[in-house]
Amino acid sequence: MSTSSIQKRDDISIVLCGEAGQGIQTVEQILTRVLKLSGFNIIGTKEYMSRVRGGSNSTQIRVSSRNVSSAVDRIDILIPLDKKALQHVGKRISPDTVILGEKDEIVGENDNGDLTVIDVPFSQIASDIGGRVYSNTVATGVIAGLFKVDRADFLNYVTTFFSGEKETIIEKNREAAKKGYEIAQELIDSGAVDIDVKKDPGSARDILINGAEAVGIGAIAGGCNFISSYPMSPSTAVLVFLSRHAEEFDIVAEQAEDEISAINMALGAWYAGARAMVTTSGGGFALMEEAVGLAGMLESPVVIHLAQRPGPATGLPTRTEQGDLQLALYSGHGEFPRIIFAPGKLEDAVFLSSMAFNLADKCQIPVFILTDQYFMDSYYNMPSLPLSDTGIVKYVVKTDKRYKRYALTKNGISPRGVPGFGSGLVSVDSDEHDEEGHITEDLDLRVKMVDKRLAKLKEIEKDALPPELVGRGDYTTLIVGWGSTYHTIKEALGCLKRDDVSFLHFKQVFPLHRTTLSYLKKAKKVVAIEGNATAQFSHLINRQTGFNIQDKILKYSGLQFSVEEVVAQLEKLL
Amino acid sequence: MKRVPFDMGDIDIAWCPGCGNFKILDALKQALTELDLDPEKLVIVSGIGQAAKMPHYVRTNVFNGLHGRAIPAATGIKTANPELTVIAEGGDGDMYGEGGNHFLHAIRRNSDITNIVHNNMVYALTKGQASPTSTIGFTTPVQVGGVTEEPFNAIAVAIAQDASFVARAFSGDEDQTKDIIKEAIAHRGYALVDILQNCVSFNKVNTYQWFKENTYYLEDSHDPLNRIEAFKRATEEGKLPLGIFYRNPDKPCFEDTVPAYHTSRTPLFKRKVDVRKLQVLIDSKRSG
Numbered sequence: 001m002s003t004s005s006i007q008k009r010d011d012i013s014i015v016l017c018g019e020a021g022q023g024i025q026t027v028e029q030i031l032t033r034v035l036k037l038s039g040f041n042i043i044g045t046k047e048y049m050s051r052v053r054g055g056s057n058s059t060q061i062r063v064s065s066r067n068v069s070s071a072v073d074r075i076d077i078l079i080p081l082d083k084k085a086l087q088h089v090g091k092r093i094s095p096d097t098v099i100l101g102e103k104d105e106i107v108g109e110n111d112n113g114d115l116t117v118i119d120v121p122f123s124q125i126a127s128d129i130g131g132r133v134y135s136n137t138v139a140t141g142v143i144a145g146l147f148k149v150d151r152a153d154f155l156n157y158v159t160t161f162f163s164g165e166k167e168t169i170i171e172k173n174r175e176a177a178k179k180g181y182e183i184a185q186e187l188i189d190s191g192a193v194d195i196d197v198k199k200d201p202g203s204a205r206d207i208l209i210n211g212a213e214a215v216g217i218g219a220i221a222g223g224c225n226f227i228s229s230y231p232m233s234p235s236t237a238v239l240v241f242l243s244r245h246a247e248e249f250d251i252v253a254e255q256a257e258d259e260i261s262a263i264n265m266a267l268g269a270w271y272a273g274a275r276a277m278v279t280t281s282g283g284g285f286a287l288m289e290e291a292v293g294l295a296g297m298l299e300s301p302v303v304i305h306l307a308q309r310p311g312p313a314t315g316l317p318t319r320t321e322q323g324d325l326q327l328a329l330y331s332g333h334g335e336f337p338r339i340i341f342a343p344g345k346l347e348d349a350v351f352l353s354s355m356a357f358n359l360a361d362k363c364q365i366p367v368f369i370l371t372d373q374y375f376m377d378s379y380y381n382m383p384s385l386p387l388s389d390t391g392i393v394k395y396v397v398k399t400d401k402r403y404k405r406y407a408l409t410k411n412g413i414s415p416r417g418v419p420g421f422g423s424g425l426v427s428v429d430s431d432e433h434d435e436e437g438h439i440t441e442d443l444d445l446r447v448k449m450v451d452k453r454l455a456k457l458k459e460i461e462k463d464a465l466p467p468e469l470v471g472r473g474d475y476t477t478l479i480v481g482w483g484s485t486y487h488t489i490k491e492a493l494g495c496l497k498r499d500d501v502s503f504l505h506f507k508q509v510f511p512l513h514r515t516t517l518s519y520l521k522k523a524k525k526v527v528a529i530e531g532n533a534t535a536q537f538s539h540l541i542n543r544q545t546g547f548n549i550q551d552k553i554l555k556y557s558g559l560q561f562s563v564e565e566v567v568a569q570l571e572k573l574l
Numbered sequence: 575m576k577r578v579p580f581d582m583g584d585i586d587i588a589w590c591p592g593c594g595n596f597k598i599l600d601a602l603k604q605a606l607t608e609l610d611l612d613p614e615k616l617v618i619v620s621g622i623g624q625a626a627k628m629p630h631y632v633r634t635n636v637f638n639g640l641h642g643r644a645i646p647a648a649t650g651i652k653t654a655n656p657e658l659t660v661i662a663e664g665g666d667g668d669m670y671g672e673g674g675n676h677f678l679h680a681i682r683r684n685s686d687i688t689n690i691v692h693n694n695m696v697y698a699l700t701k702g703q704a705s706p707t708s709t710i711g712f713t714t715p716v717q718v719g720g721v722t723e724e725p726f727n728a729i730a731v732a733i734a735q736d737a738s739f740v741a742r743a744f745s746g747d748e749d750q751t752k753d754i755i756k757e758a759i760a761h762r763g764y765a766l767v768d769i770l771q772n773c774v775s776f777n778k779v780n781t782y783q784w785f786k787e788n789t790y791y792l793e794d795s796h797d798p799l800n801r802i803e804a805f806k807r808a809t810e811e812g813k814l815p816l817g818i819f820y821r822n823p824d825k826p827c828f829e830d831t832v833p834a835y836h837t838s839r840t841p842l843f844k845r846k847v848d849v850r851k852l853q854v855l856i857d858s859k860r861s862g
Binding site for chain 1: 588613614615616617619622627629630633634635636637638639640643645646647648649650651652653654655657658675676678679832833834836841842843844845846847848849851852853855856857859860861
């Protein structure tokens with residue numbers, strides 16, 4: 001048995017794999033926090049099947065002395081909690097992977113003698129404590145022990161975590177955690193496993209959040225006080241987050257009867273002066289599309305969080321993809337402007353989500369925040385989330401008797417009043433309308449109104465965020481990416497060790513910043529990396545700038561890119 | 575009729591001469607006036623259809639949205655600012671067809687909105703197809719052999735689902751219609767007013783005369799607090815009863831259940847985010 005490879009690492013990838021219902025999420029929640037509190041850098045990601053029980057799900061927790069924020073294929077420590085686990089993550093297991101589990105029961109026939117297995121009888125230990133349900137907590141204890149987390153701190157955290165449960169359940173989980181911790185100490189003492197990831201004392205005080213929380217925090221920072229949505233993976237976590245904090249922050253959070261209702265409620269709320277958002281995915285957003293056009297016609301602000309998952313139709317409900325960029329870009333019939341953001345970092349999601357509310361309000365348009373399952377479910381730690389970058393700017397005006405909702409102005413933006421604020425009347429209409437907001441079939445006025453709505457695009461372009469260049473400015477090859485692939489491509493770039501290759505990341509994908517073309521033209525070779533099958537962002541770039549990206553690395557299996565995969569594909573191309 | 579504050583003055587109205595909508599418009603404006611409502615504090619929300627043009631003919635705040643979606647928009651408006659009086663108005667196709675799901679859930683949610691449904695048993699703006707309330711056998715260019723589906727009984731559905739206010743009116747009786755609308759607006763909670771109305775262009779069966787002959791008012795002895803009795807009257811064969819079928823004054827309003835309004839009724843747009851609280855929330859992510 002060799003554990004030398006993990007001993008040398010300052011970056012360990014732990015994977016727990018088992019059935020839905022075996023408590024893998026509990027393990028993830030406890031371990032990411034406990035390891036972070038002990039001073040490790042953490043990223044947690046998960047992949048799971050669309051079922052409540054059974055199947056095969058896995059969670060990866062990457063523990064590092066460096067600040068890493070992306071998923072890797074490599075597994076250094078695998079804890080399989082059922083028989084299917086080894087098959088499920090089989091491709092990612094190497095002789096260097098240390099498998100902690102039940103040798104006969106779980107590893108059994110999968111082992112041709114080339115696996116590194118340390119026998120830990122999780123179910124037996126759990127059964128002795130009171131039931132197999134405690135297996136996951138035993139596993140949590142083993143990992144905490146292997147990383148030499150302070151024993152008392154760990155047990156305290158376990159107690160706190162289960163504090164909503166009955167006393168006996170808390171006690172049994174503590175016992176399971178203790179037992180796991182003891183096993184780890186035996187493994188360390190016998191020399192079977194030795195992990196020496198350096199701690200980064202700063203990370204103990206870091207903030208640990210996931211993508212859904214980042215969007216939610218950003219929304220609150222942007223003054224969101226209304227969310228109406230219909231549950232749909234992977235977007236629901238934002239509704240959950242804002243509902244949980246509804247009372248604290250005066251947020252109306254309503255689960256609507258369907259997505260159509262959700263977005264029409266949000267438009268009603270904006271009309272009456274609230275700052276409203278919806279959170280949705282794939283098919284749910286498809287149902288909202290007519291109302292996206294309504295926002296265009298009413299010149300209503302609305303913030304749409306669209307967490308992408310593979311389609312068409314139901315597709316792979318719990319998986320990830322960057323497949324809905326064109327859906328967002330072209331959603332709604334007719335012609336009207338919009339903004340599409342696609343955060344790459346969690347910090348971006350906070351900033352962009354808050355900005356979405358200000359820009360929606362300022363330009364009276366729909367603003368999209370495009371994330372995906374991978375982004376929603378990824379956790380990592382960061383030193384701070386400065387709210388100074390955010391701030392609420394309100395554009396609502398007090399009306400007077402002469403108020404006209406669609407007064408023609410030079411930049412296309414008419415002052416937006418709300419009913420009950422001032423002495424004027426506010427009339428908005430989905431029909432083509434006059435300046436007062438009443439139905440018209442005056443075709444000359446129609447032309448003026450179309451021009452007015454489209455004029456706002458110029459304002460939006462002024463505010464467009466520039467792409468971020470990672471690497472040197474004198475590149476010969478430029479990698480182009482957008483949204484959630486930021487950290488993965490950045491880390492892959494580091495692994496390539498090529499000074500002539502840089503990475504251009506877009507967190508605003510529409511409209512594009514005016515510098516886009518000059519970045520592209522400077523490179524001899526441009527490679528787009530996208531999580532979809534048809535290179536949707538490359539097409540958008542072509543449409544907006546005329547630049548044609550030749551080389552593309554595309555993935556649409558339902559899983560996110562891993563660092564190794566990006567490195568390997570780039571090495572083939574460069 | 576004397577001028578009321580809700581009059582738009584001399585405007586071009588898109589309805590056919592003789593349309594029942596005119597009577598409903600007059601009844602509504604009169605009701606709003608008698609309730610002494612402030613046009614600036616009222617919003618009329620509609621979808622699409624001939625009836626849904628109504629808000630353009632009333633001097634007040636207007637949200638004319640999508641076909642079938644007046645109720646969600648009205649709910650969003652009322653919830654964002656409970657100080658506003660909110661009416662969601664449209665036709666039978668708009669509210670019971672395209673917007674049927676919202677109708678069902680508006681009853682459950684019990685937001686304090688008044689839902690006025692112009693029910694002429696036909697699609698008029700699209701020129702004469704069957705509506706959810708068309709009677710069996712009603713022939714149209716699409717339902718060539720006559721309608722075969724059971725007409726949607728909105729009154730019975732609303733009572734079955736314990737809607738907090740359920741009434742039916744007839745546009746031909748402007749005075750009673752006005753009184754029913756007044757009661758509905760004054761009621762706290764979701765209030766359905768289904769208004770039977772003739773369509774002079776596309777419904778030659780359920781004419782003004784037909785409604786006159788096939789409707790009658792619930793007796794004074796009818797107890798609107800008796801749900802079973804209300805349901806019986808809503809489902810009885812023969813002539814259609816008019817009046818207030820049912821009330822449930824004990825149902826909590828949606829807005830009252832929303833945590834944001836537990837301690838204050840201040841509209842959302844007048845509130846400020848407490849950034850210090852947000853910083854506390856972010857910092858809580860450092861320890862757990």
